[in-house]
Amino acid sequence: xxxxxxxxxxxxxxxxxxxxxxxxxxxxxxxxxxxxxxxxxxxxxxxxxxxxxxxxxxxxxxxxxxxxxxxxxxxxxxxxxxxxxxxxxxxxxxxxxxxxxxxxxxxxxxxxxxxxxxxxxxxxxxxxxxxxxxxxxxxxxxxxxxxxxxxxxxxxxxxxxxxxxxxxxxxxxxxxxxxxxxxxxxxxxxxxxxxxxxxxxxxxxxxxxxxxxxxxxxxxxxxxxxxxxxxxxxxxxxxxxxxxxxxxxxxxxxxxxxxxxxxxxxxxxxxxxxxxxxxxxxxxxxxxxxxxxxxxxxxxxxxxxxxxxxxxxxxxxxxxxxxxxxxxxxxxxxxxxxxxxxx
Amino acid sequence: xxxxxxxxxxxxxxxxxxxxxxxxxxxxxxxxxxxxxxxxxxxxxxxxxxxxxxxxxxxxxxxxxxxxxxxxxxxxxxxxxxxxxxxxxxxxxxxxxxxxxxxxxxxxxxxxxxxxxxxxxxxxxxxxxxxxxxxxxxxxxxxxxxxxxxxxxxxxxxxxxxxxxxxxxxxxxxxxxxxxxxxxxxxxxxxxxxxxxxxxxxxxxxxxxxxxxxxxxxxxxxxxxxxxxxxxxxxxxxxxxxxxxxxxxx
Numbered sequence: 306x307x308x309x310x311x312x313x314x315x316x317x318x319x320x321x322x323x324x325x326x327x328x329x330x331x332x333x334x335x336x337x338x339x340x341x342x343x344x345x346x347x348x349x350x351x352x353x354x355x356x357x358x359x360x361x362x363x364x365x366x367x368x369x370x371x372x373x374x375x376x377x378x379x380x381x382x383x384x385x386x387x388x389x390x391x392x393x394x395x396x397x398x399x400x401x402x403x404x405x406x407x408x409x410x411x412x413x414x415x416x417x418x419x420x421x422x423x424x425x426x427x428x429x430x431x432x433x434x435x436x437x438x439x440x441x442x443x444x445x446x447x448x449x450x451x452x453x454x455x456x457x458x459x460x461x462x463x464x465x466x467x468x469x470x471x472x473x474x475x476x477x478x479x480x481x482x483x484x485x486x487x488x489x490x491x492x493x494x495x496x497x498x499x500x501x502x503x504x505x506x507x508x509x510x511x512x513x514x515x516x517x518x519x520x521x522x523x524x525x526x527x528x529x530x531x532x533x534x535x536x537x538x539x540x541x542x543x544x545x546x547x548x549x550x551x552x553x554x555x556x557x558x559x560x561x562x563x564x565x566x567x568x569x570x571x572x573x574x575x576x577x578x579x580x581x582x583x584x585x586x587x588x589x590x591x592x593x594x595x596x597x598x599x600x601x602x603x604x605x606x607x608x609x610x611x612x613x614x615x616x617x618x619x620x621x622x623x624x625x626x627x628x629x630x631x632x633x634x635x636x637x638x639x640x641x642x643x644x645x646x647x648x
Numbered sequence: 649x650x651x652x653x654x655x656x657x658x659x660x661x662x663x664x665x666x667x668x669x670x671x672x673x674x675x676x677x678x679x680x681x682x683x684x685x686x687x688x689x690x691x692x693x694x695x696x697x698x699x700x701x702x703x704x705x706x707x708x709x710x711x712x713x714x715x716x717x718x719x720x721x722x723x724x725x726x727x728x729x730x731x732x733x734x735x736x737x738x739x740x741x742x743x744x745x746x747x748x749x750x751x752x753x754x755x756x757x758x759x760x761x762x763x764x765x766x767x768x769x770x771x772x773x774x775x776x777x778x779x780x781x782x783x784x785x786x787x788x789x790x791x792x793x794x795x796x797x798x799x800x801x802x803x804x805x806x807x808x809x810x811x812x813x814x815x816x817x818x819x820x821x822x823x824x825x826x827x828x829x830x831x832x833x834x835x836x837x838x839x840x841x842x843x844x845x846x847x848x849x850x851x852x853x854x855x856x857x858x859x860x861x862x863x864x865x866x867x868x869x870x871x872x873x874x875x876x877x878x879x880x881x882x883x884x885x886x887x888x889x890x891x892x893x894x895x896x897x898x
Contacts, residue, residue, distance in 0.1 A: 391732035391733070523753075524752075526753055526754065527747065527750065527752060527753060527754040530744065530747075530754060531744060531747050532732070533731070533732055533733040533736055533744075534731045534732060534733070534736075534741070534744060535729060535730075535731055535732040537691070537696045537725075537727055537729060538725070538727065538731065540695070540696055540716065541694055541695070541696055541720060541723070541724065541725045541727075542720050542744065542745075542747040542748060542800070543716045543717040543718075543719065543720030543721070543747060543748040544716070544747075545716055583735070588740075589733055589735045589736050589740065590740065592753065592754070
């Protein structure tokens with residue numbers, strides 16, 4: 306069909322850019338490794354510097370893969386939220402889902418000292434942290450949805466999402482007040498956001514969560530398109546609203562929850578990437594948007610991570626700060642340029 | 649049947665004692681003053697909102713026993729609420745009408761394509777096909793929504809105030825089109841309206857919602873029964889049975 310052809314070229318370009326960013330991300334870091342050597346190492350060839358090989362395979366490749374998963378996952382959850390809430394400003398961060406995950410993580414890391422006698426998760430490991438953040442994000446998402454079913458005004462809903470965010474932030478600060486310095490630091494480092502330091506199991510677990518999220522989104526593709534007309538029209542077109550809403554919420558919770566669990570709260574990617582994608586792919590068809598958003602999100606997060614690494618220096622900036630610095634101006638620029646955000 | 653809204657505490661009935669039947673190939677209008685429950689009735693008939701009591705039967709089957717996909721192949725609706733995303737192109741919006749027929753991922757078959765193009769052609773939307781909905785005027789958008797309903801290829805088409813944003817010429821144009829659709833393709837076209845004089849001239853049947861008494865019948869029968877005369881307060885507007893129109897009292 307003519308339609309798929311028009312999108313082939315941007316897809317091809319995006320994939321190339323993704324590959325380029327991947328190699329770029331692998332080449333830069335605290336230790337500068339030349340492009341050619343990075344290539345040889347990835348392709349399985351021998352390079353003279355053994356430690357470079359070690360750095361690439363044991364540190365940078367897992368980190369780059371995490372960045373790809375995190376970027377894709379957040380962007381997809383942002384797209385799902387924007388369509389479900391029919392609001393261009395929706396996203397995992399704005400609707401308080403990320404704060405819910407933060408609360409879950411905070412309760413686990415810092416609450417363990419307070420409630421150790423009844424807490425089931427005595428040991429803070431990757432699995433329990435992921436579960437805690439996912440539960441946290443689910444609970445906030447459910448609360449937002451419950452309120453959403455009563456309130457028709459989506460603007461009010463956004464404010465409610467922000468309020469939920471404030472409540473969870475307040476609870477986290479109460480927890481921080483009572484917790485000891487070690488735990489606090491552990492939490493703060495988690496909250497800075499980072500795609501590094503994930504073990505093989507953690508990476509695999511994250512991949513599984515993201516994959517489930519993507520599969521659930523693919524199942525909902527058709528309904529997502531119908532939702533573009535609004536809920537009443539979608540229902541008149543034969544969409545099972547309850548079921549669809551449930552699937553989309555589960556998908557968002559899994560995507561945003563898992564990402565936040567492993568990489569910390571990463572702001573603005575979920576909100577900005579769907580809009581940036583719509584600039585290139587001038588369409589509302591989710592069959593095009595979902596894959597495009599996945600690739601675009603991966604690219605953007607690889608770049609943000611690259612900046613956060615401060616190439617050739619031994620400092621690493623908080624990833625969360627970088628994505629905000631990149632993401633917030635993008636949203637402002639879109640608003641100023643387009644006068645209104647369409648989706 | 650009663651229609652209205654349910655909340656946790658109580659059911660708020662908007663309109664009661666509604667009873668009428670529709671047959672194939674009829675253009676039917678629902679008329680009544682603001683707030684009498686025309687749109688509520690239409691949404692209830694379309695399965696968009698639940699009824700309070702009574703029953704809605706489609707081909708002798710209660711509406712609630714029909715699966716939502718099955719219902720979507722029998723009833724299409726055009727509502728007054730704006731569509732959520734105005735970033736859709738005209739073609740995409742019309743093609744969403746094929747939603748109940750497409751496979752799980754929504755691929756359009758050749759048959760779907762031809763039905764979409766036919767609907768676009770009937771509504772004379774070919775030049776606008778690739779335009780975004782935010783670029784259209786309200787009237788054009790209304791035509792696109794009607795095209796979507798046509799593409800849905802249902803036996804029953806429900807429209808909530810389809811002529812609201814149109815000038816007189818386009819009002820008549822759309823209504824004549826709806827009449828043609830009803831007569832030629834043997835569909836039931838039911839719409840709510842405030843243009844009672846146009847409805848009297850074009851519709852096969854009219855349902856007058858008047859609060860306690862609701863009348864249903866062919867326009868000339870209704871005129872004979874003087875059903876239109878109590879529709880508005882007599883000191884401001886009177887109905888002229890000879891011309892089938894309303895006159896303002898000076």
